[in-house]
Amino acid sequence: MNENVLPRELTIVLLREMYDREEITPLEVVREIVRRAEQDAAMNIWIAPPSMDMLMPYIERLNEMDPADAPLWGIPFAVKDNIDVAGVPTTASCAEFAYTPDEHAAVVERLVAAGAIPVGKANLDQFATGLVGTRSPYGETHNSLRGELISGGSSSGSAVAVARGQAAFSLGTDTAGSGRIPAALNRLVGFKPSIGAWPVKGLVPACASLDCITVFANSLEDAATVDLVARGEHAADPRSRFVPRHEPKLPEKICLPAEPPVFFGPYADEYRKAWHAAVERLQGLGLPLEYIDGRMFDEAAAILYEGPWVAERWAAVGGFIEAHPGAAFPVTERILRSGAAPEHSAASLFRAMHKLQSFKLQAKQLLEGAVLAMPTCGGTWTREQVRQDPVATNSAMGRYTNHCNLLDLCAVAVPSDDAAHDLPFGITLFGLADSESLIWGAAGLFVKGAEIQLATPATAENAGEPAVPExxxxxxxxxxxxxxxxxxxxxxxxxxxxxxxxxxxxxxxxxxxxxxxxxxxxxxxxxxxxxxxxxxxxxxxxxxxxxxxxxxxxxxxxxxxxxxxxxxxxxxxxxxxxxxxxxxxxxxxxxxxxxx
CATH class of the missing domain: 3.10.490.10 (Gamma-glutamyl cyclotransferase-like)
Structure with missing residues (x-):
C-alpha cells in the first residue's frame, strides 16, 4: 500500500468510509500503523508496540463479522498498559509487576466485540501516578508536536498514539485528570464518563473509588461512538452502574470561575491569552455566562493528594511495593509510600469524606442545568524542567482537573485555538454525573459552532432527520x-x-x-x-x-x-x-x- 493513501489523522468515520469504498483494508491499515510505530519508536509511545503477530488474529476475526452489525469494524485503537488485553502482559509501566491476563478488560471486550482492533499497549506514568508522562522506566513519552515538551499523563502513550496516527482512538484512564491533560497537550478530545458508566473490570486500580476508563479521539463524534459501545453496567463489576445516555442538549448556562486562572511554566503568557480567547469564544455561543466562586473546586482538588485518598493508592499497590523495594520508579515509589503515613487515619478519611459531601452538594447547586468551563491545564513544561522538579511540576498540572472525580462530575476536554505554533491549548467542560448530555451539547457548540447530532440509543427525534423508531x-x-x-x-x-x-x-x-x-x-x-x-x-x-x-x-x-x-x-x-x-x-x- 502507498503510505500516502492513509491520512495521518485517523478517525472512525474516515476509516469506515474508506472500507465501504474498498479503498483500503484493515490489514493494510494495521501494516501502516506498525510502520508508523517503528518510525516513532524514539518517542516512547508504546510498551507493547503494534506487531503483525499480535494483530493478525483480530484481522482474521473480522472475516466472521458483518460490518453492518459492527460499529467499530476494522477500527484500530490503543490501550493504556494498565488495562487488560488478553494474552498481552499488563505492566502498569513496571516490569516486575507484570502479569498476562487470560481475558480482556470489560471495556476492551465490548470494543473487540464491535469489531475494533487493539493494536498495542501504550506507555504511562507508572501505576497511573502522574500527570506529566515522564514517570516511566520505558522512557519519557514525547509530546506529539514538540518533542522537548511533556506529553501529559498518566495516559501519555494513549494520547500520543492517536495524535501520531497510530490509532483512531485510544483508551486511557482518569483518576485526577489523566484522561484530559494529555488530550489538551496533544490537540485531542478526551472524554471522561461519569464514574461507573463504563466498567473498570480488568483495570489495575489507582484509586479504585475514583478510577474511570476514558477515550481519546480526534473528534467528538468518534469519542461518542466509542462511548456508546463501552458504556453500561457489567454483571461482574461491582462499581459499574447504569448511567443512561441521552441526546446532546444545550445547558441553561455556562459557569466560569470568577477568579482569574493561574498559569505557569515557560508558556504562561501564551496560555493566559489562549484562555481569554476561549472565554470570548464561549461568550459568542449565545448561552448565558455566569461567573462563580471557584474556590470550592480548588479545595476539593487539594483533598486528592493532600488528604487521605493517597492512602487508597497505597491500598492498591502497597503490598507489591513492600515486597519489591526499588522496583518502582523512584518518584512514584516516594508518592505511593506517602499513602502509608500515620496521619492518613480512618478518622482523617471520614473527616475528608464529610467535607467532600458538602462540596458535592455545592457543586450540585451550582451546576444544575449548567456546565462549568475551565482551562484543562494552566500550562506545560519541558521534559527537562520536569526532571529538575518532578513533584511541583506534576502538581501544577492537576490544578484544574483533580476535583472532577471527587465531586462525581463528568467531563470532556476539547481543543481551543493553539496558544502558539504547535502549542495546543484546550478547555474542559464539566457537568453533573446525570448531565452528560449537557457537556456533549456545549462541547459541540464550542468546537463546531453548532449543535451536534451523535449516535444515541434515545428514542427522541433528531432535528432535521427522520424519527428514530420507538x-x-x-x-x-x-x-x-x-x-x-x-x-x-x-x-x-x-x-x-x-x-x-x-x-x-x-x-x-x-x-x-x-x-x-x-x-x-x-x-x-x-x-x-x-x-x-x-x-x-x-x-x-x-x-x-x-x-x-x-x-x-x-x-x-x-x-x-x-x-x-x-x-x-x-x-x-x-x-x-x-x-x-x-x-x-x-x-x-x-x-x-x-x-x-
Whole structure:
C-alpha cells in the first residue's frame, strides 16, 4: 500500500468510509500503523508496540463479522498498559509487576466485540501516578508536536498514539485528570464518563473509588461512538452502574470561575491569552455566562493528594511495593509510600469524606442545568524542567482537573485555538454525573459552532432527520445472548446490544430439560439471587413478532434489574422448576454453558 493513501489523522468515520469504498483494508491499515510505530519508536509511545503477530488474529476475526452489525469494524485503537488485553502482559509501566491476563478488560471486550482492533499497549506514568508522562522506566513519552515538551499523563502513550496516527482512538484512564491533560497537550478530545458508566473490570486500580476508563479521539463524534459501545453496567463489576445516555442538549448556562486562572511554566503568557480567547469564544455561543466562586473546586482538588485518598493508592499497590523495594520508579515509589503515613487515619478519611459531601452538594447547586468551563491545564513544561522538579511540576498540572472525580462530575476536554505554533491549548467542560448530555451539547457548540447530532440509543427525534423508531429494552439470559445460536433472532428483529446487567437478587435460574438446553428465569417470593443477563434495544414494531416465537414454559414478562428498574424480558413459568436443574448458584447461563 502507498503510505500516502492513509491520512495521518485517523478517525472512525474516515476509516469506515474508506472500507465501504474498498479503498483500503484493515490489514493494510494495521501494516501502516506498525510502520508508523517503528518510525516513532524514539518517542516512547508504546510498551507493547503494534506487531503483525499480535494483530493478525483480530484481522482474521473480522472475516466472521458483518460490518453492518459492527460499529467499530476494522477500527484500530490503543490501550493504556494498565488495562487488560488478553494474552498481552499488563505492566502498569513496571516490569516486575507484570502479569498476562487470560481475558480482556470489560471495556476492551465490548470494543473487540464491535469489531475494533487493539493494536498495542501504550506507555504511562507508572501505576497511573502522574500527570506529566515522564514517570516511566520505558522512557519519557514525547509530546506529539514538540518533542522537548511533556506529553501529559498518566495516559501519555494513549494520547500520543492517536495524535501520531497510530490509532483512531485510544483508551486511557482518569483518576485526577489523566484522561484530559494529555488530550489538551496533544490537540485531542478526551472524554471522561461519569464514574461507573463504563466498567473498570480488568483495570489495575489507582484509586479504585475514583478510577474511570476514558477515550481519546480526534473528534467528538468518534469519542461518542466509542462511548456508546463501552458504556453500561457489567454483571461482574461491582462499581459499574447504569448511567443512561441521552441526546446532546444545550445547558441553561455556562459557569466560569470568577477568579482569574493561574498559569505557569515557560508558556504562561501564551496560555493566559489562549484562555481569554476561549472565554470570548464561549461568550459568542449565545448561552448565558455566569461567573462563580471557584474556590470550592480548588479545595476539593487539594483533598486528592493532600488528604487521605493517597492512602487508597497505597491500598492498591502497597503490598507489591513492600515486597519489591526499588522496583518502582523512584518518584512514584516516594508518592505511593506517602499513602502509608500515620496521619492518613480512618478518622482523617471520614473527616475528608464529610467535607467532600458538602462540596458535592455545592457543586450540585451550582451546576444544575449548567456546565462549568475551565482551562484543562494552566500550562506545560519541558521534559527537562520536569526532571529538575518532578513533584511541583506534576502538581501544577492537576490544578484544574483533580476535583472532577471527587465531586462525581463528568467531563470532556476539547481543543481551543493553539496558544502558539504547535502549542495546543484546550478547555474542559464539566457537568453533573446525570448531565452528560449537557457537556456533549456545549462541547459541540464550542468546537463546531453548532449543535451536534451523535449516535444515541434515545428514542427522541433528531432535528432535521427522520424519527428514530420507538424501541424497548429486552432482558435476555440464555440462547439469545451474544455468541449463542439465537442471537440471530435478535439481529433479525433489528435489536442492538446495549450492555451487560443483572437481575435483582430475587431470581432462580434453572436448566430446562430441552434440546438444546435452555434457561428458565423464575422470580421467587423469597430468597433467590442475582442472575447475569444482557439488555438489548429492540424496535417496538418487531417486539410482538419476537414474543410470538417464544415457546412455553418461557414467555415475556417484567424482569426486575439490580438497579430497581423493571424491563421486558424472558421469564419462565414456576411449574417448570419441578423438572429442571437448579443452576442459580452459577450466577448466569454463560457460567454453565459458555458461548461457542
Amino acid at each position: 424501541t424497548t429494552l429486552v432482558a435476555v439470559c440464555g440462547l439469545h445472548m451474544r455468541g449463542y445460536p439465537l442471537e440471530k433472532q435478535m439481529r433479525e428483529c433489528g435489536a442492538r446490544f446495549v450492555c451487560e446487567a443483572s437481575t435483582a437478587a430475587k431470581y432462580q435460574l434453572v436448566r430446562l430439560p430441552t434440546t438444546p438446553a435452555k434457561p428458565g428465569l423464575i422470580k421467587r417470593p423469597a430468597g433467590g439471587a442475582a442472575v447475569s443477563l444482557e439488555l438489548w434495544e429492540m424496535p417496538l414494531a418487531s417486539f410482538g413478532r419476537f414474543a410470538a416465537l417464544i415457546p412455553s414454559p418461557l414467555g415475556i414478562g417484567k424482569v426486575e434489574l439490580s438497579d430497581g428498574r423493571e424491563v421486558p424480558g424472558f421469564i419462565c413459568e414456576a411449574y417448570a422448576a419441578a423438572h429442571a436443574e437448579d443452576i442459580t448458584a452459577a450466577g448466569g447461563w454463560r457460567n454453565v454453558f459458555p458461548a461457542g
